[in-house]
Amino acid sequence: MSDTGERFRNLQNQMSGGANNTARVPDNYEATTMTKLKTVLQGLSFGSSDEIEAFVRSLGKQDYDTVLQSIRDDLSMFREANPLQALALESGGAVASSIAAAPFTGGASVPATAARLALLGAAEGGAYAFNTGEGGFKERVSRVPVGAATGAVVNPVASTALRKSGDGLKALVRSARNLVGRRGSTIVNNEIQRLVNKLQKTPEEIVQDIMDGRILIENKTLAAAAKALRAQGGEAGDLINTTLTNRPAQTRQQAASAVDEALGGDGQLQVARNQANRQAVREAENTAYAPFKTGEVNDEVFGELVMALQAVPAARKSLMEKFQTRVNDPNYEPLFKMKDGDLQFLRRPNPEEAEVVRRSLDAAASKKFAKPGGGFVGSDIAEIATDVRTAIDANIPDLAAARTQAKLARDNFDAFDAGRKAFTGSADEKILQLQDLFSAGNQEAIDAFRSGMLSSIQARLKSGNRASFIKNLSDDELGMNELLRMALPDETVESIMKKLDIATESNAAKSAIMDRTNTAETLIENSNFGSRLGANTLMQLQMGDPRALGDIARSIVKMFGRDLTDAENLRIAKILVSEDPELVKSAVTDTGALKRAESIVNGIINLSTKAARPGVVRPLSGASANEFAPNVKPFTDGLLNMIGVQ
Numbered sequence: 001m002s003d004t005g006e007r008f009r010n011l012q013n014q015m016s017g018g019a020n021n022t023a024r025v026p027d028n029y030e031a032t033t034m035t036k037l038k039t040v041l042q043g044l045s046f047g048s049s050d051e052i053e054a055f056v057r058s059l060g061k062q063d064y065d066t067v068l069q070s071i072r073d074d075l076s077m078f079r080e081a082n083p084l085q086a087l088a089l090e091s092g093g094a095v096a097s098s099i100a101a102a103p104f105t106g107g108a109s110v111p112a113t114a115a116r117l118a119l120l121g122a123a124e125g126g127a128y129a130f131n132t133g134e135g136g137f138k139e140r141v142s143r144v145p146v147g148a149a150t151g152a153v154v155n156p157v158a159s160t161a162l163r164k165s166g167d168g169l170k171a172l173v174r175s176a177r178n179l180v181g182r183r184g185s186t187i188v189n190n191e192i193q194r195l196v197n198k199l200q201k202t203p204e205e206i207v208q209d210i211m212d213g214r215i216l217i218e219n220k221t222l223a224a225a226a227k228a229l230r231a232q233g234g235e236a237g238d239l240i241n242t243t244l245t246n247r248p249a250q251t252r253q254q255a256a257s258a259v260d261e262a263l264g265g266d267g268q269l270q271v272a273r274n275q276a277n278r279q280a281v282r283e284a285e286n287t288a289y290a291p292f293k294t295g296e297v298n299d300e301v302f303g304e305l306v307m308a309l310q311a312v313p314a315a316r317k318s319l320m321e322k323f324q325t326r327v328n329d330p331n332y333e334p335l336f337k338m339k340d341g342d343l344q345f346l347r348r349p350n351p352e353e354a355e356v357v358r359r360s361l362d363a364a365a366s367k368k369f370a371k372p373g374g375g376f377v378g379s380d381i382a383e384i385a386t387d388v389r390t391a392i393d394a395n396i397p398d399l400a401a402a403r404t405q406a407k408l409a410r411d412n413f414d415a416f417d418a419g420r421k422a423f424t425g426s427a428d429e430k431i432l433q434l435q436d437l438f439s440a441g442n443q444e445a446i447d448a449f450r451s452g453m454l455s456s457i458q459a460r461l462k463s464g465n466r467a468s469f470i471k472n473l474s475d476d477e478l479g480m481n482e483l484l485r486m487a488l489p490d491e492t493v494e495s496i497m498k499k500l501d502i503a504t505e506s507n508a509a510k511s512a513i514m515d516r517t518n519t520a521e522t523l524i525e526n527s528n529f530g531s532r533l534g535a536n537t538l539m540q541l542q543m544g545d546p547r548a549l550g551d552i553a554r555s556i557v558k559m560f561g562r563d564l565t566d567a568e569n570l571r572i573a574k575i576l577v578s579e580d581p582e583l584v585k586s587a588v589t590d591t592g593a594l595k596r597a598e599s600i601v602n603g604i605i606n607l608s609t610k611a612a613r614p615g616v617v618r619p620l621s622g623a624s625a626n627e628f629a630p631n632v633k634p635f636t637d638g639l640l641n642m643i644g645v646q
Helices: 003-015 033-044 049-058 064-081 083-101 114-131 137-141 144-180 187-199 203-212 220-231 234-262 271-292 299-311 314-324 351-370 375-395 397-420 427-440 443-460 466-474 479-487 490-514 520-528 535-542 547-556 566-576 581-588 592-642
Strands: 336-339 342-345
Touching: 033 049, 033 064, 033 083, 049 064, 064 083, 114 137, 114 144, 144 592, 187 220, 187 566, 187 581, 203 581, 220 234, 220 490, 220 566, 234 443, 234 466, 234 490, 234 566, 271 351, 271 397, 299 314, 299 342, 299 351, 299 375, 314 336, 314 342, 314 351, 351 375, 351 397, 375 397, 397 427, 397 443, 427 443, 427 479, 443 466, 443 479, 466 479, 466 490, 479 490, 566 581
Parallel strands: none
Antiparallel strands: 336 342
16 A cells, blocks of 8 residues: 555544544445445535434434444445545535535625634534534534634635635636637627737727728738638628728828928918919019119229129129120110120129129039039139128128028028929938028028928829829838928827828738739638638647647637628628727727636636635544544533533
């Protein structure tokens, strides 16, 4: 006999009457079904079923003591021969009695405090110890204090341990539910949840996407599934076709309107604004220079002009072209002429004409700087132009103020022109130009740049490449995206970029889903609609792949493996194309089916853990009484004698 078997035999002997009551077990002993049932009844009846049976049989003229001893010998032999089985059956009976009493002793109205658990354990342990005792009333009463004390100690400990075990089982149930995923109360919601599970987003994030203007079907992760649903045809397919056909233009327009507003537009094309800007520049210059159209410059200024034109031949051609345009004006007196390749003044210029000569010198310097190796010559010309400016400012101070006023108007137009050309040439160069505008703090010029950029955006959104232009604007790895972000007011950047992304996703979804080709992923999604359990999953399970268990769990909770109906496909399509956050939220957060299942399982766990407690408390209380009752008996006998119990 193993040590474990020996210990269980001793424990069983102690549980019902002690070692002295052990009957000799025949070599060929085999317990009957009735003996096993009696063992269960012992646990069920708090250890009193043997006496109940003996009493009932004594009513038929059998001797009570003889029958009782026979029953106890039979139970004792079974415990000796099969200690583990006997312990399990008697504990099972104790559990069964607790389950039967659970509706009446659930304790819902009394908190399960440690004190209450101790009192309950004391009552249960004392009763079990009394009923499993032998002899007269005094002998049985002597077992009660020990049984009650044991129950009072063991019950809180056992209850806590079992409750924690139950909590662990509940955690496993929650894990299983998470493995399967959120499962709704309808097959439509189940299918939506299967699809959105691919997005790796929380329900809150998905709903926020809808609020931002996105729709589920345009997420590229769901393209294959959406294509498969569209292939089902019917009203679902028609709805998807209509939505995907119309959405790209709608989302582009929404993005364009947002950009228009952010860049200071009024919803109208910027061509007219461009023309108005040009006219405003001319009028500003004319107003600024009006007082200087008459009179003559003094000798100092005139001398600087003559020397400058002699030193810078490059300026002569542009000046001739400039003043040649005025020869048809009857009031215009020519300023100079060309003779033998030289520019000769015919009269002294007025202050405005002197300013025109100065500008031509600046332009000549800029052209030289722009050419490779022209820096040296450009520097010399720039120095000559500076001398002319100094002479003009010193002798005609009011002209300097007029120049500043005219420059502001021209700077605004130049900024508009730079914005209009923002998406041509080098993006880095345009970024530097915009940075200079912000550094200068000229808000009018910044607004002009934004207006010019809007002009370019409006033109491109009317071209055949509008979809690719929107895509490039939303691509944060491209320079035009960086330039747009810089130009936009800070508070509008995030919103604008979202709308551009949505427009890009919308166009991409149309191409991906309405394309007639069937990818392998699309074919797989066709087989996934509804509740099919593929042969591939079963093969993976046989090969020991743990992921297959999750696939099977997901399939089991689906609606009996049936195909989706046309009406269900339509409801799925409506959710996939919906712009209503509440509709989408109700589908992706519906956990009705699994929550009900989890509630049922948790109820069973609660009942089981409560019911298992007596299977621990009662046997231990009886064993303690067997061991220590003799030590308590003198004390209990004394008390009983004092109150007159013999």
